[in-house]
Amino acid sequence: xxxxxxxxxxxxxxxxxxxxxxxxxxxxxxxxxxxxxxxxxxxxxxxxxxxxxxxxxxxxxxxxxxxxxxxxxxxxxxxxxxxxxxxxxxxxxxxxxxxxxxxxxxxxxxxxxxxxxxxxxxxxxxxxxxxxxxxxxxxxxxxxxxxxxxxxxxxxxxxxxxxxxxxxxxxxxxxxxxxxxxxxxxxxxxxxxxxxxxxxxxxxxxxxxxxxxxxxxxxxxxxxxxxxxxxxxxxxxxxxxxxxxxxxxxxxxxxxxxxxxxxxxxxxxxxxxxxxxxxxxxxxxxxxxxxxxxxxxxxxxxxxxxxxxxxxxxxxxxxxxxxxxxxxxxxxxxxxxxxxxxxxxxxxxxxxxxxxxxxxxxxxxxxxxxxxxxxxxxxxxxxxxxxxxxxxxxxxxxxxxxxxxxx
Numbered sequence: 001x002x003x004x005x006x007x008x009x010x011x012x013x014x015x016x017x018x019x020x021x022x023x024x025x026x027x028x029x030x031x032x033x034x035x036x037x038x039x040x041x042x043x044x045x046x047x048x049x050x051x052x053x054x055x056x057x058x059x060x061x062x063x064x065x066x067x068x069x070x071x072x073x074x075x076x077x078x079x080x081x082x083x084x085x086x087x088x089x090x091x092x093x094x095x096x097x098x099x100x101x102x103x104x105x106x107x108x109x110x111x112x113x114x115x116x117x118x119x120x121x122x123x124x125x126x127x128x129x130x131x132x133x134x135x136x137x138x139x140x141x142x143x144x145x146x147x148x149x150x151x152x153x154x155x156x157x158x159x160x161x162x163x164x165x166x167x168x169x170x171x172x173x174x175x176x177x178x179x180x181x182x183x184x185x186x187x188x189x190x191x192x193x194x195x196x197x198x199x200x201x202x203x204x205x206x207x208x209x210x211x212x213x214x215x216x217x218x219x220x221x222x223x224x225x226x227x228x229x230x231x232x233x234x235x236x237x238x239x240x241x242x243x244x245x246x247x248x249x250x251x252x253x254x255x256x257x258x259x260x261x262x263x264x265x266x267x268x269x270x271x272x273x274x275x276x277x278x279x280x281x282x283x284x285x286x287x288x289x290x291x292x293x294x295x296x297x298x299x300x301x302x303x304x305x306x307x308x309x310x311x312x313x314x315x316x317x318x319x320x321x322x323x324x325x326x327x328x329x330x331x332x333x334x335x336x337x338x339x340x341x342x343x344x345x346x347x348x349x350x351x352x353x354x355x356x357x358x359x360x361x362x363x364x365x366x367x368x369x370x371x372x373x374x375x376x377x378x379x380x381x382x383x384x385x386x387x388x389x390x391x392x393x394x395x396x397x398x399x400x401x402x403x404x405x406x407x
Contacts, residue, residue: 016375049312077104130376189340219249
């Protein structure tokens with residue numbers, strides 16, 4: 001008799017964004033004449049940068065000839081892209097990252113979910129709350145947690161991110177092995193200073209822990225004093241793995257391209273107490289379970305680092321940040337407390353009511369889709385998240401609708 005992995009039965013009934021999609025579809029089916037403005041899921045809405053499109057076309061044309069055709073590429077990514085990433089995203093900011101420490105993939109979501117496979121099932125995991133659901137759910141699937149009780153999974157160390165600590169969690173009060181951090185944060189939009197990240201790096205070094213650092217939204221940082229990478233912090237190469245994505249800055253949500261940095265100094269330990277380089281373990285996993293991102297997509301991603309690409313990406317990012325400012329201004333006018341917007345495409349709003357009730361009210365009364373904060377964890381209850389990933393016209397219209405609905 002074939003048995004299932006019963007850890008999957010511990011998962012909640014549905015993935016957050018599937019729940020949202022279901023409610024929106026039900027509303028649209030019942031109200032076919034009503035236009036819905038979606039400020040919920042963090043999917044971008046503007047076209048790929050022209051430089052990326054041009055590089056994409058050129059690469060496809062190469063693939064159309066026998067002499068230019070490419071089959072399987074390097075699982076870790078083509079050198080031209082890995083070298084461009086290392087030079088522009090890290091070395092230009094004084095962070096030591098080498099091209100052979102970069103692993104190109106089809107999404108930061110995949111990598112941040114898959115990385116836990118490298119570590120033992122008895123590893124003690126620390127995860128912020130509220131949090132991107134993938135961090136929690138993949139550890140539940142792996143069997144590292146107990147049951148779901150009172151809004152949380154047993155066996156996880158939760159790091160509360162609240163108004164009181166400006167949504168930057170305090171260090172855990174017990175020793176942990178694996179720490180998930182995300183800045184600029186999804187969903188709260190909060191950021192961490194170099195000093196704050198240094199306390200986490202020091203903690204990880206003292207406790208032989210590893211930090212899984214999600215920097216998918218670093219392109220939205222406007223404050224020059226804020227770090228874009230954890231590798232700007234002294235000692236981070238020994239204890240941190242960083243995830244990046246081209247989805248939000250270059251609009252690659254549908255094109256799929258991202259990367260993970262695993263420094264060669266970053267170590268874990270075997271049961272005999274011997275150090276094991278995580279870089280070689282991830283390389284082995286990557287080569288076994290992944291066949292690489294397509295050549296045309298990697299050429300398109302490389303174009304982000306061209307002079308034209310840099311300017312076009314900056315224009316895209318700026319347009320979304322302007323939307324975030326519009327949302328924040330309207331939210332402030334309505335009298336709500338909020339976080340985010342300053343260095344993030346998200347606005348985290350304290351609604352002082354049940355998150356799903358707020359979601360339903362905005363959908364039914366304003367025709368606007370948000371994300372209920374309760375879907376991100378116990379500390380998200382009472383909040384909603386609004387995304388700046390839409391057109392300026394839609395954002396303005398959405399906020400006018402919300403003002404009318406709340407009047």
